[in-house]
Amino acid sequence: MRQLEFSDVSGINAIVDVARRAAEGRLILHGLPDAIARVMAVVGWSDLPSLVVDEK
Numbered sequence: 001m002r003q004l005e006f007s008d009v010s011g012i013n014a015i016v017d018v019a020r021r022a023a024e025g026r027l028i029l030h031g032l033p034d035a036i037a038r039v040m041a042v043v044g045w046s047d048l049p050s051l052v053v054d055e056k
Contacts, residue, residue, distance in 0.1 A: 002031030012039060019051035028052045 007015075019027040032040075032053050040046040046053055 001029050001033070001036075004033055004036070007036055009039070012036060012045070016040070016045045016048065016051060019048055022050050026050050026052050028054055030054045 015027070015029070027050060029052065032055075037046070037053055037055075040051075040053065045051065
């Protein structure tokens with residue numbers, strides 16, 4: 001995700017939808033840009049148990 005420079009809300013929602021649909025396991029996002037991580041936190045998407053934002 002480090003190369004991602006921009007995503008609108010529909011793009012972020014598509015990523016979150018993948019995590020929501022996972023029957024088991026987790027979607028781990030590495031290198032998510034700060035602006036996108038903030039949007040996900042503000043709308044509560046970062047609280048999904050199947051979605052992990054790795055801040056390393």
